[in-house]
Structure formats: structure tokens, C-alpha cells
Amino acid sequence: MTAIHKIDDDFYDDSFLLIAMHSTMADYAMAYELNITLKANFKRTRKDFDLFENSVFPCFEWQDTYHDRCWVLVANQSLKRELLANNDLFQNESTYSVPRLVPELKDVDYFLKIEEDITGSSDKIIKNVLTMPKVMAAYEVDSNKLKSKNNLIF
Template sequence: MAKHLLTLESDYDYDLIGICCHHSDYRLCWSLNEALQLGLKKAEEAFAVSNKKGSVVSTHSFYDYIDPVENTEYYLIKNKSEGKYLMPEKQQIDYFLVIRENVSVDIDDLVTQMKTISTILTAVIFDPEELKSADKLIF
């Protein structure tokens, strides 16, 4: 009998920016909103990470905004919470900005603007396909 192997490839259809910042999440959110004319607001529920059995392993601070004109979605997620990392391979990163449905925002220009914000130490673009934990950001 022939064996068939089914492989699933994840489609990472989002842009990912890592942010290093020593300030609290709400202060970073306010700074991003002011500098980039966003409307990030704290979500009603935290971003929960579950294990394979379905039980919640950790929850992370989560802010979201959907641009009403461009329909671009922005999500700001704290990397470390309760001693656990959302992306363990990027422990030096404090926050991740996930941008979905992006058709008009130039990510390089956005990062350049972010680096001018005084509360941000640095901002780095990541390719989600190169990160082991990138599946956690598919929601």
C-alpha cells in the first residue's frame, strides 16, 4: 500500500516589526499613535498562547487598530509576559508590531519613522518565515 504524506505550509501574510523599548506597553502605544497617526487601543482580551492540548500557557498584552480607509490591521503584542516569551528565539525584543492586509504602508519608511520616537530604542523588520514561533501570530 502506498503512503501519502500531507505537508501543510503556513501562509505568513503579515509584516512583522520587532521593537525594543523599556517603557510600559501603554506608553509605547501612545507614542506610536502620536507619531504614526494610528489608533491603537488595548483589546478587551489579552493575546493568549495555547499549547498543543489547548490549555493556555501565557497571556500577553495586546493592542489593535484597523485603519478605516486602507483596512490595514495593526497589532501590538508584548513579547514577555509572566516570565514566558511569545517568541522565545527573539528574547531581546520587547514588543512586536504585526501588520496585516498591508497594501499601502511602506514598512521600511514605517520603521524609519518608528526609530525617531524617543521611547523606542530600535525597531527591526523580521521575516516571519525565518522564525520558529511565527505560527503563534496566525490568528
């Protein structure tokens, strides 16, 4: 008699809070403002998040030792440069595309991912984020409804 074994490839514990932010700030300015507003300590990671070939997403991280949580600020868009090899007037011309980390939320500029679901204080965090200059909107996103949820595993 043969045994049938099922492999569960869903090892990732998906308990996290995801806040979407709309802003015109640069990534370093967003991290700086979050540090001031939330009394955090976001620092740029040594290596940016590389999801697709030739496209990296700026990533900032903060290990909150007091609450034992990891906070991650990541941009939703990246600038991808592609070299076109043509035999015409515009030889070796570069084109640029804007890949998205979460394509179904293409208008979102940044995501704030907080490990360990903290549903009770999400409203307080969003309220503080909305007080920041150049932040037009901030709201909680239900990660279970996202098709590209696996893109948020760093």
C-alpha cells in the same frame, strides 16, 4: 478502489509585515506613542492574547480602514506566576517566569504586526518608530524564518 484525501491544515494566509521593537516603555505607553507617531488609533483589545496557561500577552489593535489593514501591537514577554506548594519555611511561595511569545527573539520587547504585506512602506514605518522616545531599535523580521511563527496568529 479507495480514495486518498490530503488535508491541508495551513489555512492561514501569512502575508504580514513584522517589525520588532526594543524599548523600555510600558505597553500602554508604547501604544500611545505609536498613536502619536504613526497617526494611528491603537486600542487595547478586550481580551489579551493567551498563548500559554496563566500567561497573557498585552495586545493592542488598530483597524486601518483607509488602507484596509489590521495593525497589532503585542508584547513579546509576559509575567507568569506559579504557586509552589512546599512543606518548608517558604510555604505557598510564588515564583515568576517570563514566557516569550517568540522565544528565538528573546531580546525583543514588542512586535508590530501589519496584515497585508506592505514591503514598500516598511522603511518609512521603521524610521518613524525610531523617532519615538525610549525606542532603542526597530527592524523588520522575516517571519518565514521563525520557528514559532504560529504564535503570531491572533
